[in-house]
Amino acid sequence: NAGVTQTPKFRILKIGQSMTLQCTQDMNHNYMYWYRQDPGMGLKLIYYSVGAGITDKGEVPNGYNVSRSTTEDFPLRLELAAPSQTSVYFCASSRIDTQYFGPGTRLTVL
Amino acid sequence: AQSVTQPDIHITVSEGASLELRCNYSYGATPYLFWYVQSPGQGLQLLLKYFSGDTLVQGIKGFEAEFKRSQSSFNLRKPSVHWSDAAEYFCAVLTGTASKLTFGTGTRLQVTL
Numbered sequence: 001n002a003g004v005t006q007t008p009k010f011r012i013l014k015i016g017q018s019m020t021l022q023c024t025q026d027m028n029h030n031y032m033y034w035y036r037q038d039p040g041m042g043l044k045l046i047y048y049s050v051g052a053g054i055t056d057k058g059e060v061p062n063g064y065n066v067s068r069s070t071t072e073d074f075p076l077r078l079e080l081a082a083p084s085q086t087s088v089y090f091c092a093s094s095r096i097d098t099q100y101f102g103p104g105t106r107l108t109v110l
Numbered sequence: 111a112q113s114v115t116q117p118d119i120h121i122t123v124s125e126g127a128s129l130e131l132r133c134n135y136s137y138g139a140t141p142y143l144f145w146y147v148q149s150p151g152q153g154l155q156l157l158l159k160y161f162s163g164d165t166l167v168q169g170i171k172g173f174e175a176e177f178k179r180s181q182s183s184f185n186l187r188k189p190s191v192h193w194s195d196a197a198e199y200f201c202a203v204l205t206g207t208a209s210k211l212t213f214g215t216g217t218r219l220q221v222t223l
Contacts, residue, residue, distance in 0.1 A: 004153075031209055040119070042200060042213040043154075050208050058210070090153060094209045097142060097161070101153040 002026055004102035006091050012108045013081040021076040021105050023091030031094040032074040033058075034066065036087040037104075043090065049074055081109045112137045112205045116214035123191050124222050131186040131217050133201035142204035143184040144211065145175055149197045157199075160184060171195070196221045 007022045025032065030051045035043040045058030049068040063085055065077040074093075078085060086109045092099040113136045123129055135141055142161050146154040158169025165177040175186045184201060198218045202211040 033210070040215060042215040043211075044213075045210060048208055048210060056208075092154075097204060097209050098144075098156060098159060099209065099211060100156070101146075103153040 006102040025093040029093035033092045114214035122220040
């Protein structure tokens with residue numbers, strides 16, 4: 001039981017490039033989330049999903065897109081990377097009321 | 111709107127000393143509260159949670175937290191800190207639908223030997 005896995009662990013992008021952050025959970029959780037973590041700011045919710053085919057915006061969705069075609073996977077897409085998207089990104093999943101987190105992806109946009 | 115405040119950005123304690131990390135919340139109804147720990151370069155690990163019942167909750171790694179409705183607080187405590195407890199600690203409250211969480215800004219704990 002791997003829990004929540006994220007790839008890649010690290011990535012450097014140039015301004016304007018695009019990329020997809022992958023997130024997979026093997027706990028059969030309906031709810032999944034994407035957060036970004038910036039120093040001194042805690043975690044901010046980007047997008048979340050309550051099940052396959054259903055997604056919704058969180059607190060800071062601008063510049064990101066998500067999809068949820070299966071229960072297991074919840075990829076986060078950055079279309080035109082900007083320096084403001086330099087951050088650590090965490091994926092989480094939840095069945096009812098407790099979220100479990102992946103190890104994170106550290107993204108730098110130069 | 112729901113919010114969580116962690117007043118201490120950084121705390122330093124000596125190994126073996128007691129620890130208390132503060133958390134205050136703003137929430138209209140009975141809150142569901144959480145403490146998570148993040149070791150350097152790692153994801154967040156759940157320490158403990160409070161939903162209802164006994165206001166003193168026990169968690170992993172010897173941590174406990176006490177819910178005080180009158181003070182809107184959910185402070186984390188440990189009687190004797192170990193060097194391996196050095197990490198960042200986040201308090202969070204369950205918010206709205208879909209089990210979303212609102213996080214505090216975190217408290218970084220440094221442990222001196």
